[in-house]
Amino acid sequence: MHQSFLQYRGKRYLWWALSLCFVAVLAYAWHQPVSPPNGGTWLGYTLGTIGALLILWLTALGVRKRSYQSAVGTVQGWVSAHVYLGLALIVVATLHTGFQFGWNVHTLAYVLMMTVIVSGLFGVVMYLRFPERLSANRSSQTREQMLQEIADLDQRALRIAANLPAEFAEAIASNRDRTRIGGTVLDILRGRDRSQVSLAGDDGVLQVVPNPAQEHMLEWLGRQLSRSTDAERTRRIDELVNLMASRRSLLRRVIEDARIAGWLQVWLYVHVPITFALLGSLIAHVVSVFLYW
């Protein structure tokens, strides 16, 4: 039975995180330092130490998930704790600041930390929404299999087109060669289909036209079909229409697959590098505080 990492062991780490927040808030409310609340009171140092250790442990998820032989908890348990304790860090670190912010390396570390947490939260939302859609769209095929099937369709279409006038083979071949999906990060995430096709016009002149979702290809075949008077020819064109329609739905699934997979990954490209920026600024924060004590 599949269980979400959010539900892991009856939300055990949610309760851990809530307890941590509760204790931190309670201590902050009770604590009346002689100076304005800041990171340098005993509670400030305590919260800061907890926060820094949390950050180091949260970062260690990247190591743990690669250690396949590790027996230190399950990766799912780690992810569950990572999410909940990562969110608790918002409370711990904010109380550590004593709500004092400025244009300095200390607030930089805080802002970077919040960026990491918000990007992680975005990732959680993605992981709650997309995996089901991903497998529904794949319907037990891998992306490679779908691409292979498209190639097979093209091959079969070419074989059929061999028995039709030359412009058919040309159209099918150009449709295959000018298929442009994916490409840049934005194209992948937006699911853009920048395919083109080179089609013979009524005057016999070849023209390259955009062909998103095989639109022009199918339209051109339909036009050829309506003009066909020969039964055998009609049957062949009809078969091409079938193949291209299949090609369209396969292409759509491939694009959608890449789009969903992209959204499932893209937040990590913020989450991970900014985590390392955070580690750098965290070291600067801790050392500088004692350097200019």
Added chain:
Amino acid sequence: MRTSIKFLNRADGGAVEISSRLHEGEALTFGRATDQVLHTSDPRVPLQHSRIVSSARGAVLRCKAPAQAVVNGRTTRDAVLAVGDIVQLGPYVLRVLEPEAGVDLSVSVEADQRADARAAAPLAPVLDLSVAGLRKRRWSWAFFLVTLAFGLILPWVAHNAEGGNQTLRSLHLPSDRIWSSGPLHSAHAGLGQKCESCHVKAFVSVRSETCLDCHASNLHQHVAAGHAQAASLAQAKCTNCHVEHDEPSTLVNRDQRVCLDCHADPKKSLPDSKGLQAVADFGDSHPEFRVSMIDAAASANDSVSVQRLALDSPGLRERSGLKFTHAKHLDPKGVKTADGQKVMACADCHVANRDGRGFAPITMETSCASCHKLEFDPATPDRKVPHGKPAEVVQALIDHYSGRYLNDYTDPHAAADSARVVSLPTLGASPAARARLLGNARERALTVAKDVFERRMCVDCHVVERVDADEWRVAAVKLTSTWMPGAEFDHGAHGTSLTPCSTCHAAEKSKEAADVLMPSIKVCRDCHAGGESHGEASGKLASGCTTCHGFHGAAQPLWQQSAARKVLKASS
């Protein structure tokens, strides 16, 4: 449905090997999953590709979307199968045969031999973010090194080099300024952004000596040099109370807990200090005020001894040597003056200092003389005895009357005694006549002196004692003028139309000069509550220790101009 399946295996030479199988089940299934009847490992085929089931129209092929089959050369998803039909199912070619006896469907299955049935080269579009140009690892290291370098290493290296951070600032690069956790108080704006002015040594917290570079080296200490706690207080750091870089900026930490560290339980924390009383909060656990009163008994004529007494000490009296009473002066009907009846106010005698916080000491000349004139003879209303030592008064009177007798003087008693008649001019008078006149003058002066000292002038205010025929003694005046020298109290801020002097000082009812009119702590508590946490609830003014007490003492300058200039010059 009973199905007979013949698997054809064509060898290279053309020989066909046939293996038959009989399948009985709901459907003849095809796919990549292992539970399929016709199973293939071809990756292009879905787990469940299609199934052939029996229906009223005969055997029917149903492909599971999006899978498709090619039936007699036509791509389709559903088809009714007839004998002779050729179905391409992925890598297989399936032929529908004439059913044998006892089966519903008979098929042959063989691998598709056509060249194009083999896998074509698949499309290879860029669909992966990492291929599309995103690199986690490279960016991670870059960001880590950038934040570490600019946030720590560069300013640190610059800190160790002479003027390094100033160079960084001039190049608009991050300097040690980015380590500042908050703004400096405006009082320290003169330090500019020179962190090293206070942060002299790395990893060593700001030292008091650094503060004293600018702040007076003779900064008033909390206790006198010989005090039992002087040594331990010398260890106290400026930063215990003066912390910078916080918001809101509090140059002076006024939290009373800082004071209470020592003063809450002085018996325990300050065992060597005598006379210190425990205090926890002004509102409910502050001892009664103690006044510093001149101890008249212990004071010599030319020096004063001060004793500190609580206002609630039994029999607290001020032995000032004066006989003045406040009630008489503040009689609402007024007092008799040369200009008639006058109702007096406090300010007639008590003159505020220039800063308005306190009052000038009471003296005869400034506070009393305008009414209590020292004229002694109605005949010479412009002549006064000096307000000084008794002998000076006697001498001044003798001098005065001698002059008068030797000059043109009409003795008021002349009519009764012919010997007193003076004939003018006296300059030419015989020595005997002059001696007689001077004797008369002295006798007259002593009569007036007795009158002045004992009946109508000095004795009004002073305790006077006659020690000889021509000698009087006036008790020394030991009038206390600063009752609470350790407290910071601003009369200017307290005396308003709503709070006249009588709010705190019960002067109207004071019928004796010895009454001590300093208000008890209870009077203050009418308006002042205790420390910050107690004030708001009671609707009173929150008042911590530093509301009245200063750690360093009010009179001491915290800032020495010359020292400041020296330091600023050195650091600029």
